[in-house]
Amino acid sequence: MRIKQLHSWDITYAQARLLQSDLAGMVQPQPFNLPEKMLAAGLDCAFSKDGKTVIAAVVVLQIPGFALIESAHAAMEVKFPYIPGLLSFREIPACIAAIEKLTSLPDVFLVDGQGIAHPRRLGIAAHLGIILNLPTIGCAKSRLIGEFKEPRQAKGSSSNLYDKDELIGAVLRTRKNVKPLFVSVGNLVTLEDSIKTVLTATKNFRLPEPARLAHQTVTKLKTNFEF
């Protein structure tokens, strides 16, 4: 699939923050009626140990069933440092390069990072969702901002994530007695549908299967960029 270039990636930190506030206004928390049969994509990135190369991988699975439909990856030079709140400017370019190699069109993307549970409401999942104009969900392994009460230990239980009085996401237990996932709307989905989708795409591990396989893929590919 081909992707439109919405803006430049060669910008200052101040410009990046302004751009985030601007793009955040384009996010649409709209109902996403999970199809009986859907293609769920997982996205993740890894870095060569010298910190100069980013490797992104996309894995598309059919849900239910978890059948592998296809996967693609791309590597490129790192051009932006890691700064809390500006993660998307570091990882999205490589993600787009990988997604452009796909021949199928996923119904939804599960992204490793926050959706709108972000200071300016534009975490990597939301940013990517605006660029793709497709449903995206933020699946972060830890908190960036917000307060919450620990969800119960049972699989499937969740609690709300708030920034002041604003509901920005959910803390979801995807596996019994295991650290919860921070789920938030990326684009074109509601928080409720995001939670349902994540649980539906989760098998026996903390991360939903598409994201877990994407992580597994980049971890292996990373090896080729060492020595």
Added chain:
DNA sequence: GCGACAG
């Protein structure tokens, strides 16, 4: 000024 801080 101090502490927090996705990957």
Added chain:
DNA sequence: ATCTTGTCGC
């Protein structure tokens, strides 16, 4: 994210 071995618990 990355650097790293074994180890405790379900």
